[in-house]
Amino acid sequence: METFFSTVAKCCVRWLDLPGTGTPMLFVHGLGCASSYEYPRVVVDKNFAGRRAILLDLPGYGYSEKPDDFSYSIAQQAAVIVELISHLQLTALFIYGHSMGGSICIEAAQRLTDKLCGLIISEPNFHPGGGFFSQQICSTGERDYVATLHHAMIDAESGPWAGSLAAAAPYAVWRGANNLISGNHWLEMFARLKKPQALIFGERSLPDDDFTQIQTMSITTTVLPDCGHCMSWENPSALAGALAAFCEKHDGLQNY
Numbered sequence: 364m365e366t367f368f369s370t371v372a373k374c375c376v377r378w379l380d381l382p383g384t385g386t387p388m389l390f391v392h393g394l395g396c397a398s399s400y401e402y403p404r405v406v407v408d409k410n411f412a413g414r415r416a417i418l419l420d421l422p423g424y425g426y427s428e429k430p431d432d433f434s435y436s437i438a439q440q441a442a443v444i445v446e447l448i449s450h451l452q453l454t455a456l457f458i459y460g461h462s463m464g465g466s467i468c469i470e471a472a473q474r475l476t477d478k479l480c481g482l483i484i485s486e487p488n489f490h491p492g493g494g495f496f497s498q499q500i501c502s503t504g505e506r507d508y509v510a511t512l513h514h515a516m517i518d519a520e521s522g523p524w525a526g527s528l529a530a531a532a533p534y535a536v537w538r539g540a541n542n543l544i545s546g547n548h549w550l551e552m553f554a555r556l557k558k559p560q561a562l563i564f565g566e567r568s569l570p571d572d573d574f575t576q577i578q579t580m581s582i583t584t585t586v587l588p589d590c591g592h593c594m595s596w597e598n599p600s601a602l603a604g605a606l607a608a609f610c611e612k613h614d615g616l617q618n619y
Contacts, residue, residue, distance in 0.1 A: 364399070364426055367450045371442045374428035376420070378447070381406055383415035386455050386480050386614050388606065390418045391444065391471075393462030394496060394543070395528040395536050397425025401461075401595050410604035412611070417456075419447065421467075423535025425527065435538035437463070437547065441470035454478060457610050461485045461595065462494075463539060469549045472556055481559035481613040483606060486592050489553070489573045491546020500540040509533040523596045554580055559613040563605055565598070567591030583609070 364377045379399055383406075390406075392398045398418035406416040420427040421440050433439065444467065448456065457480050460468030465487025472482045488494060493501070503512055513533035517525050528536070550573060553560060561583035564574050568591045578584050585605045590597035 367447065369422065369443050369446055371439060371446055372422040372428075372430060372433045374422055374430045374433070376422055376428070376443060376447060377426040378420060379403070379416075379418040380451075381416045381418065383413045385412075385414045385610065386457060387415035387417055387453065388457040388459055388610060389444070389448070390416060391458065391460040391464035391468050392419075392421065392424065392527075393460075393464045394500075394539050395424075395524060395531050396461075396464075397527045397530060399425045400523075400527045400530070404599045405595050405603045405606070408600050408603035410600050410607055412607045414607065414610060417451070419444070421464075423532045423539070425530055429532035429535060431532075431534060433535075434542075435535045436542045437466050437539075438470055440467045440539075441474070444468070444471040445474050448475065448478065455480050457481050457483065457613070459483045459485075459606055460487065462592065463488060463543055466543065466547070466549045469553050469556075470547070472558065473552065476558065479558050481561070481609060482553075482556060483561045483563065483609050484553070485563035485594060485602075486565070486568055487549065487553075488543050488546070489550035490548075491544065493540060493544035493546070497540035497543045500537055501544055505534060505537045505541075508537045513537075522593065524593070550576075553577075554582070559583075559609075561585065561605075561609050563587060563594070563602070565590040565592060565594045
């Protein structure tokens with residue numbers, strides 16, 4: 364894996380840089396996940412069309428370091444993304460973020476208007492309050508979550524999420540979930556972005572009020588069949604195809 368020292372998080376951040384053609388796409392994972400764990404199957408799929416892919420493990424997750432004095436807030440994780448893009452000297456890129464990663468990417472996109480060719484997100488947190496897992500995680504304080512609930516959630520999880528959650532720092536998970544609950548106006552930020560943007564949902568996650576609202580805004584929306592929130596595991600080929608179609612449509616349009 365590639366690595367650099369983040370001055371924002373004060374730790375080593377790691378990612379996979381998988382070679383390919385076209386403008387690269389940066390992948391940002393959700394709460395308790397890791398891009399190195401979640402997205403290799405997506406980017407090697409024939410539907411992804413061999414595009415260069417950068418699979419980032421955020422601080423606190425996967426192979427990146429896990430400092431105990433970092434906030435793990437959405438804004439600070441977005442700052443790490445901006446820092447990584449500068450480190451890589453990228454002049455043009457697409458960004459994809461899932462769930463919490465979608466919210467992080469929305470904030471990062473506000474700072475990348477000169478480099479960003481497009482933002483595509485799937486089932487992000489659009490409002491304060493958090494989702495089911497964020498609320499479950501923060502049903503107790505950080506200390507109790509770290510001591511007991513984190514391990515109980517891993518033991519109770521039968522799907523692929525258990526693997527990446529086990530590799531995550533419990534305090535990073537709790538602080539990220541707590542910040543999702545505190546929230547921001549991510550839907551409004553997404554709608555105001557002056558760049559190509561798109562929203563993906565799995566068909567099993569519908570109906571959804573935010574998805575319906577976005578459909579009225581002349582923003583591209585895509586529904587993936589045979590999957591719900593965990594689309595990268597449940598239907599990686601469909602996700603790969605949706606990402607590739609968005610990139611092909613908007614490649615080279617960073618001055619849009």
